[in-house]
Amino acid sequence: MKHAYIFPGQGSQFPGMGKELYENNTLAREYFEQANEILGFRITDIMFNGTEADLKQTKVTQPAVFLHSVILFETTPDLKPDMVAGHSLGEFSSLVANRVLSFQDGLKLVAKRAAAMQRACEINPSTMAAVLGLDDAKVEEICKEFTTEVVVPANYNCPGQLVISGSIEGINQACIRMKEAGAKRALVLPVGGAFHSPLMEPAKEELQDAIAATHFYNPTCPVYQNVDAQPYIDPNIIKQNLINQLTAPVRWTQTVQHMVANGATHFTEIGPGAVLQGLVKKISKESETKGIN
Template sequence: MHAYIFPGQGAQFSGMGLDLYENSPLAQDLFEQANSILGFNITDIMFEGTDEDFKATKVAQPSIFLHSVILAKTLGESFKPDMVAGHSLGEYSALVAAGVLNFEDGLKLVSQRAMAMQKACDVVPGTMAAVLGLEDKIVEDVCANTEGVVVAANYNCPGQLVISGEIKAVQSACETLTEKGARRALILKVGGAFHSPLMGPAREASAAAIEATTFNKPNCPIYQNVTANAVIKEDELKANLIEQLTAPVKWTQSVQQMIADGATLFTEVGPGKVLQGLVKKINRPSEVTSAALETIS
């Protein structure tokens, strides 16, 4: 079975999507629609922006979403997923690819999400850290016993877990995790404490927009971050998408479940190859590829 996977924030780079714009009339039309929907020319930043431009969450998230979704649409008849999943932000791309959201609604929700997350970051400063070389249980226990707010946020692959929360709490947890044998406990250059309780205001702000948006029946199962299980019911998709902002991304568990349900080929749709690397670390025999290789020349 063929699984399509969609990357999240951090995969952005200057020039992303330019090849699609120059080679596909469909892509060009969708990019121009995006400029109109957002009220500014995001294509100028995507095609020619600096690293500094991409640091803004309100730019990075829509850019990655657009690259992923438009790439999927240019694949035409060859795009026939048996299942889909997205890492954090990538879940929105997966929902559009599976027919749950239309292009305009998906982009509007991503833009609203980015704005809400940026606002939450400004109100309560936070950070994240990558922890390498420890079992999940050890990391979870350290977080639970650290003063302040710090939680497991991204289960990326065995031995790679990202924690998130208040700056002092994350720093303290990193010190303890290093003492317990972590190969690395590295503070990340991120704008805030994503997938932690500190994103509560962003979840509340996003909930109303998600509830007011029409969700269609998916054309294939969607493995959502919150449950790591296949979901096809529209009300469950909405509830999980709302909860996602403050809940951990269960990527390891999602990929393991997809494999258990028959996935043998994983195609990453969007910028970068991060998810392909994670899939191989989760299950080395799995075949991985990039959708960029399938697109028009």
């Protein structure tokens, strides 16, 4: 019996997130105040008292979700993961949990990632869409039909749920094609850009230098990384996979399948929301899931 700890990504945020933790835990308060100092603005004010719109700014969302997850992990006693993984942004949280990154370095990289992604979105206006009820292979086949517009698979969330990413025109056309092919729904998402697509190349180049300059330690357990869903313990390979993650799809379905194949029976989601618990249940019905949020 092995215990996997999983960490959510952008989209799990909610107004008031982390407030109770800040008010009731001295160590958590120290982490939050340290984060305010590192970021150069009081992110706690936005997390605790901001609106949904305030929290949707990429420069706020990504550090907020990271902080909520990591501070929960650090202040909950007796958490000993046998393996970790995170969905997109959540991979950074998972790397703090398995001690590859320090809290401070993890937060600095997430802040740089958020700013770089925001700039990439401004350079290339773009979007994403959720495709429901269509086989992954069929979605991939339709994406390949687009040669003059960028349309690629971005998030393999669970069987029958795949998010595509690309240019605004390409995604609009692809949604029509997906529905024609039998998708139950093909819905454009309210996101700032085409995450996990070639349109994030400017952000990848920007983040590459920051990751290269950051010290990655030897982990306490394997991290299953988004780019290929495989477990890694070599800090240099983990670094490269983290860089490639920005323009590559998140292979979450395959990640959970590989964790289960390697002995994971219990999955604990740490951070805001319960999205990943739901996805795990759709991928592996036998697995036990719970959340710390």
